[in-house]
Amino acid sequence: MISAEHIKKTFGDREVLRDISFRIPRGEIFGLLGPSGAGKTTLIKILTGQLAATSGQASILDTRAEKLTMSQRREIGIMMDEFGLYGRLSCYDNLKVFALLYGIDRREIRKTLAAVGLSGSEKAPVEKLSKGMKNRLRLARAFLTNPRILFLDEPTAGLDPATAEEIHALLLERKRLGATVFLTTHNMTEAEKLCDRIALLDKGHILESGSPQEVCRRYNRLKQILVHLSDERDISFPAVPASAPEISALLAEGTVETIHSSEPNLESVFMELTGSKLNG
Amino acid sequence: MRNIAAVFYKQIKDTLKNKTVLIQFLMFPVMTVVMNNAMKIENMPENFFTELFSVMYLGMAPLVSSASIVSEEKEKGTLRALFMAGVKPSEYLLGAGGYIWAGCMAGSLIMVFFGNYTAGRILFFLLIMALGIFFSLIFGTCIGIASRSQMAAVSLSVPLMMVLSFLPMLAMFNHTVEIVANFIYTQQLQVLLSGGTCGMIKTESWLILAGNGFLALFLFAFIYKKNGLE
Ligand SMILES: Nc1ncnc2c1ncn2[C@@H]1O[C@H](COP(=O)(O)OP(=O)(O)OP(=O)(O)O)[C@@H](O)[C@H]1O
Ligand SMILES: [Mg+2]
Numbered sequence: 001m002i003s004a005e006h007i008k009k010t011f012g013d014r015e016v017l018r019d020i021s022f023r024i025p026r027g028e029i030f031g032l033l034g035p036s037g038a039g040k041t042t043l044i045k046i047l048t049g050q051l052a053a054t055s056g057q058a059s060i061l062d063t064r065a066e067k068l069t070m071s072q073r074r075e076i077g078i079m080m081d082e083f084g085l086y087g088r089l090s091c092y093d094n095l096k097v098f099a100l101l102y103g104i105d106r107r108e109i110r111k112t113l114a115a116v117g118l119s120g121s122e123k124a125p126v127e128k129l130s131k132g133m134k135n136r137l138r139l140a141r142a143f144l145t146n147p148r149i150l151f152l153d154e155p156t157a158g159l160d161p162a163t164a165e166e167i168h169a170l171l172l173e174r175k176r177l178g179a180t181v182f183l184t185t186h187n188m189t190e191a192e193k194l195c196d197r198i199a200l201l202d203k204g205h206i207l208e209s210g211s212p213q214e215v216c217r218r219y220n221r222l223k224q225i226l227v228h229l230s231d232e233r234d235i236s237f238p239a240v241p242a243s244a245p246e247i248s249a250l251l252a253e254g255t256v257e258t259i260h261s262s263e264p265n266l267e268s269v270f271m272e273l274t275g276s277k278l279n280g
Numbered sequence: 281m282r283n284i285a286a287v288f289y290k291q292i293k294d295t296l297k298n299k300t301v302l303i304q305f306l307m308f309p310v311m312t313v314v315m316n317n318a319m320k321i322e323n324m325p326e327n328f329f330t331e332l333f334s335v336m337y338l339g340m341a342p343l344v345s346s347a348s349i350v351s352e353e354k355e356k357g358t359l360r361a362l363f364m365a366g367v368k369p370s371e372y373l374l375g376a377g378g379y380i381w382a383g384c385m386a387g388s389l390i391m392v393f394f395g396n397y398t399a400g401r402i403l404f405f406l407l408i409m410a411l412g413i414f415f416s417l418i419f420g421t422c423i424g425i426a427s428r429s430q431m432a433a434v435s436l437s438v439p440l441m442m443v444l445s446f447l448p449m450l451a452m453f454n455h456t457v458e459i460v461a462n463f464i465y466t467q468q469l470q471v472l473l474s475g476g477t478c479g480m481i482k483t484e485s486w487l488i489l490a491g492n493g494f495l496a497l498f499l500f501a502f503i504y505k506k507n508g509l510e
Contacts (some may be wrong), residue, residue: 048364050364068296071367072324073364073365073366078364081357082357082360083357083360083361083364084356084360084361085356085358086290086294086356086358087356088294088297088298089290089293089294089297093293096293097286097287097289097290097362098286098361098365100282100285100286101282101283101286101362101365101367102288102365103282114476125297141361150468226452244292
């Protein structure tokens with residue numbers, strides 16, 4: 001469905017992407033994670049043919065990204081900050097402009113607005129909407145053609161957890177309908193929950209990729225045992241046999257309140273990866 | 281065609297809520313109607329207000345609204361979304377420009393309707409307006425394309441608008457100003473609008489109009505080539 005082969009991108013003499021390769025099969029939710037400035041938006045632009053790569057090749061639906069035809073473009077829904085909404089127009093009219101462009105039936109507009117939970121705000125001018133509602137409208141615009149592929153640049157950035165949750169549900173529904181989703185996020189927890197596979201991007205390199213569970217398992221040595229003492233102190237031990245005597249000594253003292261095991265999560269893996277790079 | 285229609289639709293829906301553009305479209309037509317009815321001065325030339333305001337209208341409304349609309353779409357990223365949906369830059373310019381042109385022609389129609397003209401004269405008046413609105417539209421679009429933001433576009437279009445709309449009026453009072461103003465299309469069109477016929481117009485006036493037209497198109501080609509529409 002979506003593939004990247006040795007994509008490089010430089011702006012002037014700044015290397016923003018260095019040798020990015022991956023392949024996303026049909027029906028998968030793929031998450032690209034990385035800190036600000038990692039090159040996530042740049043990669044989406046290259047994959048969707050908005051920006052030419054310096055070298056390498058991006059393809060969607062077995063077509064090179066820069067050669068997509070108009071009917072192929074209709075199969076691709078894109079949501080990114082750079083694509084603005086008409087502030088003075090209502091939600092309905094914002095979608096109507098694009099429905100006219102795509103030659104889509106008017107009923108489809110109502111249906112799409114309902115799908116993202118904006119039925120009650122059809123007539124509201126967009127500039128009066130909350131951030132979360134604007135995001136939903138952007139999503140609705142990306143959903144309008146019922147695309148087989150979705151590119152979403154930080155679909156939940158700046159939203160409260162409840163609204164983010166609703167957007168996750170919408171994406172899972174799209175997946176159920178057979179769509180392939182490429183999304184970017186800063187939020188590791190979101191990626192763990194939502195994505196079938198993820199890639200960790202930092203400074204233009206993919207550091208790790210695989211299912212969230214796989215990636216975490218690979219860093220299982222990060223597993224910790226957390227001991228909470230009755231004097232409110234927390235002590236953490238690596239989850240290795242060598243820690244056993246110390247932990248049992250604490251237990252013998254009778255000062256242990258609780259014991260937890262903390263599994264590596266994407267957050268800690270990412271810290272480990274970028275941290276070790278800094279040290280190295 | 282579908283794409284141009286979609287851009288046109290967007291403009292129709294936007295104008296009623298877009299004060300900058302709405303005021304530009306309506307100010308002079310409304311002033312013409314009001315002044316024609318309110319002011320009755322002895323010995324006032326016939327159609328005085330229509331003639332006075334129509335030149336200001338064609339120098340101001342298309343210029344400011346096109347500069348503001350194009351620069352806003354660029355700044356807000358709505359233009360990018362249109363392009364991603366398959367709209368070509370030429371289609372966008374035809375849709376938005378066509379809409380502004382049509383809107384200003386509707387305003388001109390009001391202005392001429394409230395004057396006292398023969399049918400032939402009305403047609404002539406509208407033809408001159410059509411030409412002048414087209415010139416200003418191109419200059420405004422150039423500003424819109426060249427500006428990074430809507431604010432920048434406004435600060436560029438205001439001085440140009442002053443020159444285009446007020447110089448012809450000031451030329452009535454001062455000979456030096458008139459000499460300068462003669463090189464500008466609004467001044468030449470004013471002569472035609474205020475009672476002149478084509479037979480009365482000197483060849484050099486036509487040359488100046490043609491020169492202004494070439495300048496507009498050349499400037500547009502240059503700025504479009506340099507900046508593109510994104
Ligand atoms: N058109 C451009 N010209 C020059 N540099 C650019 C351009 N676009 C992006 N960059 C640079 O490329 C780097 C990556 O930018 P990008 O927007 O892809 O990051 P990102 O991962 O999306 O970050 P964020 O999470 O903040 O959105 C940044 O350092 C940015 O300054
Ligand atoms: Mg980004």
